[in-house]
Amino acid sequence: MTVLSQAHAGALGAPVAAQQQAREDLAAAHRLAVWHDFSEGIYNHFTVAVPGSSDSFLLPPFGLHWSEVMASELMEIGFDGRQLSGEGIIQRSAYCIHAPIHAAHPKHAAVLHTHMPYVSTLTRLRDQHLHAVGHLEAQLVDQIAYDEDYDGLARDPSEGQRLADILGERSILFMGNHGVLVTGRSVAEAYDRLYTLERAARLQVFALWTGQPLRGLSSAQVDRVQDQIHNTPLHDAASTTYKPGYQLHFEALRRLLDRREPDYRN
Template sequence: MPSASNAASASAADTLCDERQLRADLAACYRIFAMLGWTELIYNHITVRVPGPERHFLINPFGLHYTEVTAENLVMIDLQGRIVGRSDWPVNPAGFVLHSAIHEAIPEAHCVMHTHTTAGCAVACSAAGLSRDNFYSAQLHDRVAYHDFEGITVHEEEKPRVVRSIGRAQAVILRNHGLLSWGGTIAQAFAYLWTLQRACEIQVAGAALGPTLPIPEAIQVQASADALQFDPRYGGGQDVFDALRRLVDRSHTGRGD
């Protein structure tokens, strides 16, 4: 029978192995965002929670473009934004306030993504919000939450209001601001964000053509139920994420991250 110390050592080794994998996966996700054009100079964030009781999570170094983020330079921080361990880079307060609110309050939110894409911001600024008249928005029936704009997200007192606004929705429109998603895995969070982003792109493009065809709510409900790419039982978006990762890895060979 293994001793308590041996069991603790094995657990610590497993956690370290998990962290290394998460670092590699998250760095790849930043490269995927860069490939898709979902960058905002050095701003915005993708975070992932590290296994363990401490509620630490990984975030991009503030000052680097997404193409410069690697597994090694990702920064580990706690829920108060304090850097855990050593880092040559600071972190952006607007990143850890918004992301820590979700990581802290929603146990299943292991990954949180936030973007300021043109289409996403345009829909976030629209009084009507997301229109339910295209293939992708129909898949998000009853899956989207809204949070009213309170300025740059650097104030702790906004955190409980963000959490209340989100509820259990994994696709979020931050009004006058941008898009956000969270998931039990990086792949699931990506599946939600990609679907929301595509819905916004089509909505913005379609607006130039005049009135659109409405989709009956009953069909929206069915489309959302049939959208299996979000469901962990059907991979939770992992197949798509893996395909995109292979694509960016082919263009980043030799970087060692």
């Protein structure tokens, strides 16, 4: 992994507003992850592809606590490991995991990796699957891929490529004995998915704690939920003003953040 000392102009031709939006959203996601107990201080990593670029992503300098991350401090990192703009050090595992996954498919614009407690609890079980035993789980199960072959710390891009191959075009990767990785077409979509996933995992862990048999949904019930999620509207706004639930949720979270920690935008 090489690092360039000179500043990089960034994604040529991309609207400045889109790049600033991506920066603010990624900074907000780090702050929110502290609120929601998804973070491990300075460890784990959230990234987003630079709008207008096909080969770079944004990443905070390693060593910042997630409660300190600000939009202006994000570094632009090339898929080849070059530091294109910004100052600070690059966490090795962030580059090795995220670059191959960003490169694998355009839908992986935002890549969020955490060791958040309830999903990570499931990854420690012999059967780490999120089972369709409830409403939230039924919305997510078709998006999940599973890595059953833990291979140590990600210190080489080949590990990121291995994970990218397992993930494919799905948006959630359960990393056995490790944690979880969630992607989205935007930070808003990925963060909402991460939030929903941890809630679903928490409910499943609580259900397992009771020691009672789980009340599983039938395949027909799961199919119905999936059809409703993908093919029916969430609300009745006009088509010109319609926003998906993940966007509304993330905008609401950012409003809270604007009142409590507005410096994330700086």
